[in-house]
Structures are given as C-alpha cells and as structure tokens.
Amino acid sequence: MQAIKQLGQFLAPYKFFTIIAPLLMVIEVxxxxxxxxxxxxxxxxxxxNSDNAYVLTMFGWMLGSAVLGLVGGIGCSYFSSKAAIHFASDVREAxxxxxxxxxAKERDAFTTGKLITILTSDVESIQRAFMMxxxxFVxxxxxFIGAVVIVFVTARELFSILLVIVPILIIAMYFFTRYSGVLYRRVQEAIDGVNTKLQENLAGIRVVKAFRREQQQVDQFGELNETLTKRFISAEQIVGLLVPITMFVVNLGIVAALWLGVIKVEAGTLQVGVILAFINYLTIILNGLMSSSMVLMQIARAIPSGERIIDVLxxxxxxxxxxxxxxxxxxxAVDFCNVSYRYYNTAExxxxNVTFSVKAGQTVGIIGKTGSGKSTLVKLxxxxxxxxxxxxxxxxxxxxxxALPTLREHIGFTSQKALLFSGTIEKNIRIGKDETTIEQLHHALDAACASEFVEKLEDGMAHELSQGATNLxxxxxxRLxxxxxxxxQPAILVLDDTTSALDxxxxxxVQQAxxxxxxxxxxxxxxxxxxSIQQADHILVMEDGEIVGQGTHQQLLKDNEAYQAIYASQQKAGEQL
Structure with missing residues (x-):
C-alpha cells in the first residue's frame, strides 16, 4: 500500500481527469x-394493460437512458486513458x-535485465491497473450495489436468493485475487531472468558466435523461458477458473429465481415482469462482481510491479x-591522500593507500600490469x-x-571500451559539448585522427551509427x-588506454595533438x-592496486625495478620505445 500511496503522487497533475472519469462512469452505471x-x-x-402510449413512453425513456449511458461511457474511457497514459509516462521518465x-553498485544490485523489466513491463502493468x-472498478x-438495492426494494420476494449467491461470489473473488498476486509476482521474477539473459546474449553475440556456444545459450534461454511459461500458465489457469465458477453460481441463482418465481406467480403474489427484472439484475450483479474481480486481479498483479518501481525510485x-x-x-590540480577502494562485492x-600530487596542466602517465588498478583509479x-x-x-x-554537474563538465573521459550511441556521428561528438561549433567539431576530429574516415563517409558527420556503433x-x-x-576542452582529460586500437x-x-x-x-x-607515456611530466607505476614507483621516464628507468621490467619486456618484444 505504501507503493500505491507514493505512486499516487504522479497523479497530481491529472486530478481533473481522475475525477471526471469516474463521475462520467456513474452516469453510465x-x-x-x-x-x-x-x-x-x-x-x-x-x-x-394494452396501453400502447405507455409502452412508447417507456421505450423513449429506455432509448434516452441508453444514449446518456453511451455518452458517459465514452467520456470515461477518454479521460481515464488520458490520465493513465500520462501517469505511466511520468513514472517511466522518473x-x-x-x-x-x-x-555500478546500484545497477548490479538490480541487474540490467530487471531494470529493463521494471521500466517497461512493470510500468505497463500499473498503467493498465490504474486505467481499469x-x-x-467504479x-x-x-x-453490484445498485442492483442489490433495487432488488431489495422492487423484488423482495426473491432477495433471499442473493443472500446465498453473493457471499459465495465474494469469497471466491477474494481467494482468486489474493492468490493471483502471489503468482504474478513470481511471473515478474521469471521475466527478469529472461530479459537479463536476452540482454547479455545480444550484447555478447560476437563472443557467443566466436566460441560456437549458440546452442548452449539457446538451451540456457530455453530453461528460463520454460520457467516463465510454467509460471504464466499457473497464474492464468487460476485466473481462468474464476469465470466458470462465477457463471455456475449465477446460473444456479437464475434457476432458483425461475423456480421460486413460478411458485409465487401461480400464488398471485408476484408478477412476470418482476421475475424478468430480477434475472436482469442478477446478470448485472454478475457483471459487477466479474468486472470488479478482474480489476482486483490486475491490481494484485500491479502491486508487486509498483513495489519494484518504488524500490528503484x-x-x-x-x-x-x-x-x-x-x-x-x-x-x-589533483591530490590523492591515502586513497583506497574496494568493490562492494569483493573482500580485498x-x-x-594511493598517494600522489599533480599540478594543473601536467601530463600524468599511469602504467602497470592488467588488474593493477589503473582504470579504477581514473574512474574516481x-x-x-x-x-x-x-x-x-x-x-x-x-x-x-x-557539484556533480560542475565536476563532470570539466572532465573529458574516455574509457577502455569506446561506447557510442545510435544516432549520427555529430550527435555522438556533441555529447562532449552540445554548443560546439562546426569548426570546433572538425578541429577535434583532426586531433583524434578521425577526419580521414569520417570525410570518406557519404553523409560525413550525418552518418547514422547503429546500436553500439557496430557499423564502425x-x-x-x-577515434570518435x-x-x-x-x-x-576540459580541465582534466582522462585517456584510459584509448589508443590501443590505433596504429x-x-x-x-593523437599524442602530439x-x-x-x-x-x-x-x-x-x-x-x-x-x-604512450614516456613523454609525460609524471608517471605512476602500479602493481596490485599500489603505486610502486612515480617520477619521470628517466628517473623510473634509473631507480624503479617494476618500470625497468616493463621496459625490458617491451624492448625485447620489439616495441618502439
């Protein structure tokens, strides 16, 4: 309920729609x-009484009420749709x-697949529940209430039938609604697993193909999909039982009404029209309970979705x-003072205790073996x-x-894996600085040695990149x-092994630029x-998360064994030093 209350805040801008829609539904009902x-x-x-004038008058009333009900129903659908869709849109945006x-800590805690499910399936679930x-639900x-009251007033002789049928229907509705909420929570968890596996495999499809693991991944996805299928079937079967059970109980009520009505008509205590009206009201009661139960089941399904959304928010x-x-x-100017970092899921x-100082405008090289903590350091x-x-x-x-916006606006950051977004090359570059002029864009392209291939593209900077820039x-x-x-043009520029794929x-x-x-x-x-770093003003040598040497290239060659070992191995391998 706390989740529903918090999500209700997103309805504030649409109060008019949420009030007028139920009022119009009252007219239809x-x-x-x-x-x-x-x-x-x-x-x-x-x-x-063969009173044709009276029959025509009643016919006019029926026709007028039908038209007025139609107007109320259309109006309710229009305003409820508008409120629900805007509500869901705002929740998605939030x-x-x-x-x-x-x-990374929060993303890993939820997993990417689960976050995708929450942003799509869970939001859609609460949107549908709110609209219904x-x-x-109005x-x-x-x-239901109106039909029961009218039967009590106009057909009290048959009211005892409702006293038996209605409690049975309400108990059945309560049981199925409560149990369906538990089942649909398990369905959402299974959807998380499917989405996670899908996201992983689409992102790593090249690795899967390179190692010929397609069948293994298909089998693993099949297991998750089978789990989702079984949970969906269980949930839908439980929900599906409610309709035939409810119809059976109502049909028993109709039979009882006809049997009791015939007896009372023969006794002269009841008219035929009352029996027909009672059967119609019994059908209305059925429809009221059935529609209410469907909404309650949708709400029961949406409550876990709402809780997951609130967990994220x-x-x-x-x-x-x-x-x-x-x-x-x-x-x-940067100073590290005994800095240590531990990933949240590791014990080491x-x-x-990283300590070093850098003056503004200096160039700092960071070198070390794989896993020595170089990338972790610059991500700080x-x-x-x-x-x-x-x-x-x-x-x-x-x-x-x-302030985070100020800090990040002054840092130009390139990660080990070049990540580009779908859209044009120009849009991707402008992520760095949106108000950049065309001249500045070309200058940056020249500095990164990117002009040579961008200019050869038919659309130049308007060239569309696929998702993940797989067409580059x-x-x-x-280079992009x-x-x-x-x-x-940042105050701090971080180049995290970003020239590894360049000749x-x-x-x-790039170094000269x-x-x-x-x-x-x-x-x-x-x-x-x-x-790549020997011309740097200051070089940090890292090993197992520690700085084991710092100084200029010449100083480290003279005094630092770890740097000397790296130099010797690269010299032996024939790299240009």
Whole structure:
C-alpha cells in the first residue's frame, strides 16, 4: 500500500481527469441500472394493460437512458486513458532519470535485465491497473450495489436468493485475487531472468558466435523461458477458473429465481415482469462482481510491479552531491591522500593507500600490469564511485564538495571500451559539448585522427551509427570517443588506454595533438605501452592496486625495478620505445 500511496503522487497533475472519469462512469452505471426497471413497468403496466402510449413512453425513456449511458461511457474511457497514459509516462521518465544517477553498485544490485523489466513491463502493468480502476472498478461496485438495492426494494420476494449467491461470489473473488498476486509476482521474477539473459546474449553475440556456444545459450534461454511459461500458465489457469465458477453460481441463482418465481406467480403474489427484472439484475450483479474481480486481479498483479518501481525510485545512491556543493571553475590540480577502494562485492581492496600530487596542466602517465588498478583509479575523478577510504583533493578542495554537474563538465573521459550511441556521428561528438561549433567539431576530429574516415563517409558527420556503433571498426570507434573528449576542452582529460586500437602513426598524431592543444589541461594517460607515456611530466607505476614507483621516464628507468621490467619486456618484444 505504501507503493500505491507514493505512486499516487504522479497523479497530481491529472486530478481533473481522475475525477471526471469516474463521475462520467456513474452516469453510465445509473442509466444501466434503471433500464430493467423501465422494462418491468413496460411489461407489467403497459403490455399487460394494452396501453400502447405507455409502452412508447417507456421505450423513449429506455432509448434516452441508453444514449446518456453511451455518452458517459465514452467520456470515461477518454479521460481515464488520458490520465493513465500520462501517469505511466511520468513514472517511466522518473525511473529513467533515477537510473541515470546509479553507480555500478546500484545497477548490479538490480541487474540490467530487471531494470529493463521494471521500466517497461512493470510500468505497463500499473498503467493498465490504474486505467481499469477508473473505468471498471467504479462501474463494477456501483452496478453490484445498485442492483442489490433495487432488488431489495422492487423484488423482495426473491432477495433471499442473493443472500446465498453473493457471499459465495465474494469469497471466491477474494481467494482468486489474493492468490493471483502471489503468482504474478513470481511471473515478474521469471521475466527478469529472461530479459537479463536476452540482454547479455545480444550484447555478447560476437563472443557467443566466436566460441560456437549458440546452442548452449539457446538451451540456457530455453530453461528460463520454460520457467516463465510454467509460471504464466499457473497464474492464468487460476485466473481462468474464476469465470466458470462465477457463471455456475449465477446460473444456479437464475434457476432458483425461475423456480421460486413460478411458485409465487401461480400464488398471485408476484408478477412476470418482476421475475424478468430480477434475472436482469442478477446478470448485472454478475457483471459487477466479474468486472470488479478482474480489476482486483490486475491490481494484485500491479502491486508487486509498483513495489519494484518504488524500490528503484527510493534506492539510495552511493555517489551523492554535498548539500552545499561548490560550482567554481576547476583548474585541474589533483591530490590523492591515502586513497583506497574496494568493490562492494569483493573482500580485498583494489586500490591501496594511493598517494600522489599533480599540478594543473601536467601530463600524468599511469602504467602497470592488467588488474593493477589503473582504470579504477581514473574512474574516481568523475566520481563514478567514491573511495572506500582516504581523500581526493581537486584544486585543494575535497572532490566531494564539487557539484556533480560542475565536476563532470570539466572532465573529458574516455574509457577502455569506446561506447557510442545510435544516432549520427555529430550527435555522438556533441555529447562532449552540445554548443560546439562546426569548426570546433572538425578541429577535434583532426586531433583524434578521425577526419580521414569520417570525410570518406557519404553523409560525413550525418552518418547514422547503429546500436553500439557496430557499423564502425574498433579503431574508428576509439577515434570518435577521443573526439568526444577533445571537443569538451576540459580541465582534466582522462585517456584510459584509448589508443590501443590505433596504429602507431595515428597514436603518435593523437599524442602530439594532446601536447599542443591541451597545454592548460591536466591529462591522465592510462597505457600498457611505455611509448604512450614516456613523454609525460609524471608517471605512476602500479602493481596490485599500489603505486610502486612515480617520477619521470628517466628517473623510473634509473631507480624503479617494476618500470625497468616493463621496459625490458617491451624492448625485447620489439616495441618502439
């Protein structure tokens, strides 16, 4: 219920729609309820007495009530649809906005597949429940209550039949509604598993094909799909039982009404029209209960979805902005003071007491074996996650004191894996700086050695990239990722092994561009080759999460064994140093 209450806040902008829709439904229900009574009078007064004028009058009333009910029904559908769709749209937007604030810790806690399910299937579920509530859940109870009251007033001789049938129907409805909620929660969990497996395999399809594991993945997906199928069947079978059981009980009521009615008609205590009206009202009661039960089942299905949505919206984000965050211009001086970091699902620090200082405008090279913590270290600059212990200073102020938008606007970041989005090349580059001029775009493309292939494309920068930029080579993607960082003209530039897919000539061109175009920028270059960083002002040598040496290239060659070993191995391998 807490989830429903919190989600109700998204209805505030659409109060008018949520009020007018049920009111229009009341009009439709009222018209539906009076028609059997009009028919009863038409039979017992008009037809029984051969009063054609009275019959025509009643016919006019029936026709008028039908038209007015139609207007109410159409209006309710229009406004309820508008409210429900806008409500769901706002919830989706809020979810996406929240997910964009998540660090890797929160994303891994939910899993990507589950987040996709929540953003799509769960939101659709609560949208449908809300729409049905405004349309049917108003109609169902009103039909039920109204029919029961009218029967009590106009056909009290047959009212005892309702005293038996109605409790049976309500108990059945309660049981099926409650049990269906449990079953549909398990269905949503199975959908999470299917979506996760689908997302993993679509993202890693090349690896699957390269290792010829298609059949294995198909079998694994089949197991998850089979689980989903079984859970769906169980849920739908339970829901499906409600309709025939309810119809059976109502049909028994109709038989009882006819039997009792015949007896009373023969005794002269009941008229035929009353029996027909009672059967119509019994059908209305059935429809009211059935529609209400369907809505309750949809609500029972939506409650777990609502809880999952609220879990996402209320999830505490690990990386938060300080209350009095500063938005001053960043120069780029960086100090690490005994910084350690441990991934949330590991027991060992991947960074251990890292300490170093960098002046604004310096170029820093970071080198070490795979898994030594190089990439983890540079991800701390834009606060993709925060240190477990220790402190990072930026221009002498704690990194956490800076407003996140300000901090990240001053950092140009390129990751090991070049990630581009579907859309044009120009849109991808403008992610770095939206207000960039065309001249600046071309300058950044030249600096990243990307102009040579972009200019050969038929549409140039208007060339459309597929999802994941699979229509580009690895080197082309890296060059566009570099362009995106260069166009920002940042105070801090982070190049995380982003020239690994470039040839030596292109890499040298990029290094020269960084040296000449970013003289006031503090640049961090993560590399596996000494040739990529030997001109740096300061080099950090990392091993098992620790800095085991720092200094210039010449100083490290003279004094540091780890750096000497890397140099010797690369020299032996024939790399250009």
């Amino acid at each position: 009222t018209m539906d309820l009076i028609q059997p009574t009009i028919m009863q009078h038409m039979i017992d007064t008009g037809i029984a 979810l996406f906005e929240k997910m964009m604030t998540y660090s 509530t405004m349309r049917i 109609r169902g109870p009103l039909l 209320n999830k505490e984000v690990a990386v938060r902005e300080a209350e009095n965050a500063v938005s001053t211009k960043i120069q780029g 620090d991947v960074l251990k 600059f834009p606060r993709l996650f925060d240190p477990t212990s220790g402190e990072i200073l930026l221009d002498g102020k704690p990194l956490k004191d800076f 080579s690895g080197g082309q993607k890296q 990722a570099l362009t995106r960082a260069f166009v920002r 030596s000539a292109s890499e040298k061109h 960084v040296t000449s175009n970013f003289t006031d920028t503090t640049t961090f270059i993560v590399a596996s080759k000494i040739a």
